[in-house]
Amino acid sequence: MNAVHTTVLPVRWSDQDLNRHVNNARVVTLIEEARLSATASWLGEDGIPDPARPRVVVSLALDYLRSIDHGPELTARVRVSRVGRSSYTVAYELVQHGRVAVRARTVLVQTDPATGRSTPLPDRVRAALEGVVVPEPDSVTVRA
Numbered sequence: 001m002n003a004v005h006t007t008v009l010p011v012r013w014s015d016q017d018l019n020r021h022v023n024n025a026r027v028v029t030l031i032e033e034a035r036l037s038a039t040a041s042w043l044g045e046d047g048i049p050d051p052a053r054p055r056v057v058v059s060l061a062l063d064y065l066r067s068i069d070h071g072p073e074l075t076a077r078v079r080v081s082r083v084g085r086s087s088y089t090v091a092y093e094l095v096q097h098g099r100v101a102v103r104a105r106t107v108l109v110q111t112d113p114a115t116g117r118s119t120p121l122p123d124r125v126r127a128a129l130e131g132v133v134v135p136e137p138d139s140v141t142v143r144a
Helices: 024-047 123-130
Strands: 005-009 055-064 074-083 087-096 099-110
Touching: 005 024, 024 055, 024 074, 024 087, 024 099, 024 123, 074 123
Parallel strands: none
Antiparallel strands: 005 074, 055 099, 074 087, 087 099
16 A cells, blocks of 8 residues: 555546536546545545445645646546544645646545534544655645
């Protein structure tokens, strides 16, 4: 298991908009697919979504650096950048043509299904996530 999970994502014909590039809303779906692949790799069965122990996205930040085209494959690099008591942060880079097209970050929170409120991450999940943390640099320069 690598701390930085890499996966190839297909860019579907239907992901395009009228401008012939991947629609910004579809990028969110691609990020979700990358996160599901990564969490399954890092957490095994604990990474499979389960309504009995839901983890929900409470924050999503995206920086679109260049357009994503239909055709050439898209590579996602995914890593855990922070683990808290009930939450963790996942950072992403979507790469096409050898260049980063999108940088993103999500914060996921473990919730109690009965109340919908945050609850501590299970010890096993926290330990696995802490084992793959790659902190974010103190400052990030974005160049389009």
